[in-house]
Amino acid sequence: MTFEEISNKAKSEWEALQKGNYILVGTATCGRAAGALDVVDAFGKELKRRGLEVPIIQVGCMELCYAEPLVTISKPDSLRVVYNNVTPEIVPRLVAGYVAGDDPCLELALGTLEGGDEEAVYIPELPRYERELRLILRRCGYIDPESMNDYIANGGYSGLEKALKISPDEIIVELKKSGLRGRGGAGFPTHRKWEQCRKAKGTPKYVICNADEGDPGAFMDRVVLESDPHQVIEGMTIAGYAVGAEQGYVYVRAEYPLAIERVRIALKQAAEFGFLGDNVMGSGFAFHIEIAAGAGAFVSGEATALVAAMEGRRSEPRIRPPRLAEAGLWNKPTLLNNVKTFAYVPSIIERGAEWFASNGTEGSKGTAVFALAGKVVNSGLAEVPMGTTLRQLVYDIGGGIVKDRQFKAVQIGGPSGGCLPEALLDIPIDYDSLREAGSMMGSGGIIIMDEDNCMVDAARFFLDFSARESCGKCTMCRLGTLQMLHILEDITAGRGKMEDIDLVLALAEDVKAGSLCGLGKTAPNPVLTTLRYFRDEYEAHIQEKFCPAKVCTELIVYYILPDRCDRACEHCVLTCPTEAIKGGKGEVKIIDQEKCSKCGTCLEVCPPEYNAVVKLSPVSSLPSPELPKRRSKK
Amino acid sequence: MVTEEQVDQVIAEILGSYRKDRKNLVPLLQAVQTKLGYLPKEAMKGIASFLEMPEVDVWGVATFYNQFRFVPLGKYHTVVCMGTACHLAGGRLILEALERELDIKVGETAEDGNFSLERVACIGCCMLAPVIIIKDKIHPKITPFKVEEALIPYKHEAQSEKS
Incomplete structure (x- = not known):
């Protein structure tokens, strides 16, 4: 069959599906964690019980974690309705209401995918979608990731088809015009990597x-692979053709x-269709x-460490040059890109570089995908044009801070990134602006912190991670991160000295300078940015033994307000895991x-009408008779 | 604990389907762990001689990666997520509560073989933070107090099987 015939067949199957009722259930990892597979079972049972034959399609992630x-219940002659936080218990109601009947059960719905019902929320008009632009996430949650037909019917593999008809050099020129930069975090221009690998000698x-x-x-890459894996395979195949490779991993x-x-x-499917294999789409080009x-x-x-891992060695980075393009896997020319970078490629080839470059900023084209988590109302994924501000991301898409608490910081780029304060919320998100602010784009993890999070503790957390994950090859990374961690542990435990701040700053510079790869070069970023923007919190920990967010356990005490404690209540006494609470009934x-x-636990279980348990910091603020006689020895 | 004969048998089965190539070292270790739940020393020695490489290099690679374990897991393997979102929501207190309730330290398996405790960097369901997994079941939005509750059914089950 020609590609056109395959495509037409896929489209007619897709249209046939749209002519009947069907049910979509999001069963990516995050959906499963929330119980999506039980929901699938419940639909299956309920449909069977009623003798209804309606397809239940397991799709990927709609990004609304x-x-x-x-x-989603889809009906040909009616609105598609999306239901949120579905449990097996409400499934019979949805089946009776909207699958078998005409009641869309709007009280259980997040909204509709088409307009027309004034009582329903029209999902595309939610504030977040005004900001979002979905290029690589556009099919996620709508197509069956295990169906080749779904992908092809929605535009899939036409980029590869087009690519095979033009020359490898033309593909690289197109990438250059598009301005695509690597989505792994560092933002290296993609076309340069491809060109270097194409020109490299050796096979x-x-x-x-x-x-x-x-x-x-x-978890952006996970969502892309779980929800729309073919676009990554298509992108890799185009890359193979462009650089002259026959094998991909x-x-x-x-x-x-x-x-x-x-x-x-x-x-497996791509190979069956002849889109992978010894003769890709009949072009004579071989790619596996x-x-x-x-x-x-x-x-x-890290690229060179990844190659070491694939060769069966300890995953340690090496000095560059030579670049992977010259000497990569088994010392052969190798092109390595992130999942999302490959995912953009088919659309760029299909729709053209201008289309892609029309979104984003001068230096950063296209969109960026972020995973929002932490103290934000709507945690989940978001794909936005480059240049969107952090404030738009946190408030318009994320829906603001949970429980209306006070925003404190946004952490971008994980253990390699930085914590940025409220004052910087209006900077545009692009590679260069973030780097200037001391953070980095990184892979796209964004963690929102509120007034209940301690910035010193957050920096300690990231350093702990980097110190654990340091491969140990470079001394400064292996021991420097550990020393920095020890200093932060001292500060969070109330044993810090003011000169520690200068020491940690000096160590940070040494770790950056003395490390080969990105892990060590960026590991100090969380400490450097929290010191730059939240120095007062460090000083409070050191000088006043005071943790403003009341997080650092060695600087806080729990205290039961005598005038609020209800004498008849024993919740805290009974639940305290260390039996630390004295006083029986009536006391x-x-x-x-x-x-x-x-x-x-006492704070958690104290009934809200009493609200008698409070956290105090510093420890010395505890009313005097209850002051511990001696601090536990460390 | 698995017996030496079991290890030999598993190793023989697995080695049959791999080529003698250093790049297969990690896949081989993964296959053994999938079968046995951990990497017994004998299995690593078997892989070393199959790939004709020094035993110490197999050990070096196996201990490098987080995935590999060298003691058998407990019947009720408990995983605590220490990712960023979980940490901000009190993950450290959850870990302490689990260590207290199970009376083992992170990375250990209890002597009776019932519970084992492991920390992982992120299991990727940040909207449910803080999260623990007991015997493959996810317990979302856990608190130190709820840790005790969550463990009760498993402790009961372990108790009743003993008697």
Whole structure:
């Protein structure tokens, strides 16, 4: 069959599907965590019980993580309705109401995908969609990631078809015009990498897709692979053709079993259709892709370390040059790009460089995909044009801070990024502006922090991560991050000295200068930015032994307000895991500070009408009779 | 614990389907761990001789990556997420509560083989933070107090099987 015939067949199957009722359930990892597979089962049972034959299609992620599990009921003659936080208990109501009947159950719905019902929320008009622009996420949550037809019917593989008809050089020129920069974080111009690899001498050449997304709090690559894997395969195949490689690898972390499974299925399908193999689309070009499962090392995200991992060695980076384009996997020319970088390629080829470059800013074209998490109302993914401000991202898309607490900081780029304060919320998101502010684009994880988060503790957390994940090759990274961590631990424990701040700043410079790869070069960023923007919190910890956010356990105490404590209530006494609360029925409860583990259970269980438990900092602010006689020895 | 015969048998089965190539080292270790739940020393020695490489290099690679374990997991393997979102929502207190309730330290398996405790960097469902997983079941928005509750059914099950 020609591509046109395949495409027409896929489109007619897709249209046939639209002519009947069907149900979409989001079953990417985040949906599953929220119970989506139970919802699928419940729909299956209920439809069977009623003798209805309606397809239940498991789709990827609609990026609205806060609303999972998400279900869409599609009817040809009516509005498509999206239901949020669906449980198996409400499934019979949805089936009776909207699958079998005409009641869209709007009280259970997030909204509709078409306009027309004045009582319903029209989803495309939600504030977040005014800001969003979905290029690589556009199919996610709407197509079956395990269906080749769904992908082709929605424009898939036409980029590859077009690419094979033009020359490799023309593809690289198109990429250059598009201004695409690597989405792994550093933002290296994509066409330059491709060109270097194309010109490099030596065969065979390799194409590697970096899906070793190890940054805690970032899951964009996982969502792309779980929801629309074919676009990554298509992008890699175009890359193979452009640089002259016959073999590709998707390096996925083993922690993503569902992503691995869906890529495996997609690879099999692409081979069956002749879109991969010895003769791609009948063009004579040969390209194969295999999966390599990473074994869990953050440093493997670094290109040369990833190559070492694939060769069966410890994942340690090496000095560059030579670049991977000259000497990569098994010392052969290798092109390595991030999942999202490859995902943009098919659309750029299909729709043209101008279309892509018409979005974004002067130096950063196209869109960026972020994972929003932390103290934000609508956690989930967002794809926005480059140049969107952080404020728009946090407030318009994220819906602001949970429980109306006070915003404190936004952390971008994970352990390699920085914490930016309120004053910088209006800077545009692009590679260069973020770097100027001391942060970086990174992989796209964005964590929102509020007044209840301690910035010193946050910096300590990221350093702890970097110190653990340092591969150990460079002394400054291995020992420098550890020394910095020890200093921050001292500060959060109230043992800090003012001169520690200068020491940690000096160490930070040394770690940056003395490390080979990005892990060490950027590990100090969280400390440097919190010191730059939140120095007063460090000083409060050191000088007053005071943790403003009341997070650092060694600087806080729990205290039961005697005049608020209800004598008849014993919630805290009964639940305290270390039996630290004294006072029986009829008595005011008192915390034995020697025994208290500061877990906060008493604060959690104290009934809201009493609200008698408070956190105090510094420890010396505890009313005197209850002051601990001696601090527990450390 | 698995017996030496079991290890030999698994190793023989697995090695049969791989080529003698250094690049297969990590896939081999992964295959053994999938089968046995951990990497016994004998298995690593078997892989070393199959790939004709020094045992110390196999050990060096195996200990480098977070995925590999060298002690068997407990029957109720408990994973605590220490990702950024979980940390900000009190992940450290959850870890302390689990260590207290299970009476083991992170990375250990209890002597009776029932519970083991592991920390991971991020399991990627940040909207449910803080999160723990007990025997493959996710417990979302956990608190130190709820940790105790969540463990009760498993402790009961372990108890009743003992008697």
